[in-house]
Amino acid sequence: MTKDIILAGVGGQGILSIAACIGMAALAENLHLKQAEVHGMSQRGGAVQSHLRLSSDEIASDLIPEGKADIVISVEPMESLRYLNMLKPDGYIVTSINPFVNIPNYPDMEELLREIWKLPKYITLDADQIARECGSVKAANMVVLGAASPLLGLKEESFAKAITSIFGSKGSDVVELNNKALKAGRDYAVNHM
């Protein structure tokens, strides 16, 4: 089993939490894992990405080769397309449709969605709205992870364990919120795949 995943978003949107959850879940299933993060300069409202590789075998490179990623998971629609060259021709894009507009020339939303919908496999969802229904828009990143979770080949309980260990120190209500958001994302994906 191997899964090569590109995580995309804007600095501060919580893609490292997504990475940490998948990482923990993979570790719980004794998979090998490498996760290249972006720290530093680009975190200041810039585009951030993370390469996450899971495999039952040893992994050589920290970076995914171009055109080899199985999935792009993005918490922002424009960012979901930024690394398209990394995606396999039949790879999946899972993205929220909530734009993070911090530049004056942000592209037209309709046009962005049209580009995403051109691809053979995608899940687009209003993660902010779903997260709000779960209790807080802050959990939008977990909604997106939830929507991608059926594609990752990891068990549901591994994610639950990961969420407990990552958010446990922030209190049981935060754990509950994130679990709820994850499940809502997954339900959405299962119903719309």
Next chain:
Amino acid sequence: MQKLLLLGDEAIAQGAIDAGLSGIYAYPGTPSTEIMEYVQASKEASSKGIRALWSANEKTAMESALGMSYAGKRAMVCMKHVGLNVAADAFVNSAITGANGGLIVVAADDPSMHSSQNEQDSRFYAKFSFIPVLEPANQQEAYDMVHYGFDLSERMKIPVMIRITTRLAHSRTGVKRQETKPQNELKLPENLRQYVLLPSIARKQYRELLDKQLPLEQEAAQSGFNRYHEGHDKSIGIIASGLAHNYLIENFATHTLPYPVLQVGQYPVPLDMLNRLYEETESLLVLEDGYPILEELMRGMLNKGKKIMGRLDGSLPRDGELNPNIVGKALGMHFDIKLQSPGIIRNRPPKLCDGCSHNDAFLALNEALLEYGRGRVFSDIGCYTLSALEPLESINSCVDMGASITMAIGAADAGLVPAVAAIGDSTFTHSGITGLLDAVNNNSPITVLILDNATTGMTGGQASSALGKVEDICRGVGVHEDHIKVLKPLHKFHEENVKVIKEELAYQGVSVIIPRRECIQTLNRKMRQKAKAKLMDV
């Protein structure tokens, strides 16, 4: 033992804690910062009494670590690549003093300049100084090399460099720990003149350093970090150092690598191993994530030997970090990339945070400078460097830490009056103070803005050595009390602030203006922690 999920930086930190570290010294700098931060956050490290505080700059850090090594204990000093320029005097000479307690210098290079002003390769410094280098290919090796590096340093009585790059520093994977070792006891060097580099002593010790090179090469042949992999296709022999080896292997995930490979993880690289590869194969491909150091050596100036492929002959790009595709292409592989990101994607240049104090400071400066025209603001490295870009476009230089004040002196000497320097609080204590002293001694007509946000912002909000000391330092250096002005950079004080800056611009001597307001990021973090603490109380 259960594996820990660690960044390369964290693996180095955990390795040091486990290998009997007594003190870690560092100044923040991407991608090295997380090493110190990990030790600072580690309960284990604090229960072992490991010293872990930020230094004012890389030179003071390097020297403090050297002092701990002098006293017989294991010390580590960490910095980004350009930090080694600042620490270079201490680093180069530490090879000649040698080490007593194990001394490891971690230099974190940043090929492709993800967060830096250049992509210099620290292996050059090590070669120049005759210091051995360990270059891990993965996080496990990074962990293991710290244990080995401390042993090597004590056995050979020499500082050891661990050279990493951004990808390894900031990539996370499972790491297995080794047995932990106790810290060394306090133990003076056997020779109390070992660290006295008077010419007569230095000459002798320099010769000893040169004599150590062959044994160091033998070490590198035996440690297991340089490995020779057999291959049946002798048309190409491959030398692959550090992460480059991973990219090579990635291209042969589904079929065996046919070429002989020399995997390099320790320097000086054993000549026997290089020679064997050279003799066995028809041509060489050299893969290095950084400058083409080995490639240049293999080729020689005249390049009259076998064909050597790499960054210098165009087989690989001349600059930037490597990746699996670049390495595959150098081996003649073809990649058919079907998808490309569409043209409507826009860049998101990094910018100052909403509510950042620097923004208000530069808005006031821009207005105060209107009557003099643009092109006279020398700046430095920090979040405030982003004011070079739209919409502020306030500053005209960013070269190396501390260069703002000193460049303003030179420009004022040339007749550009008033000249302005804009420097952050942490950068000021890193290497701005001596420049300010020059300005005072020179009575330069410059206005220095010390942008005090009470933290080292750019690298994520580490403690600033300048905290609570800026005015005292300026006074102590000799800036006149009447020309040290503190401002509150807020929109509501804009007019007032413009007025003060204008007055100081007109003054024909050294003025210091301190726009002071806490970094919005550290402030938010503190408020979140407070809110959480309150919640716990209830």
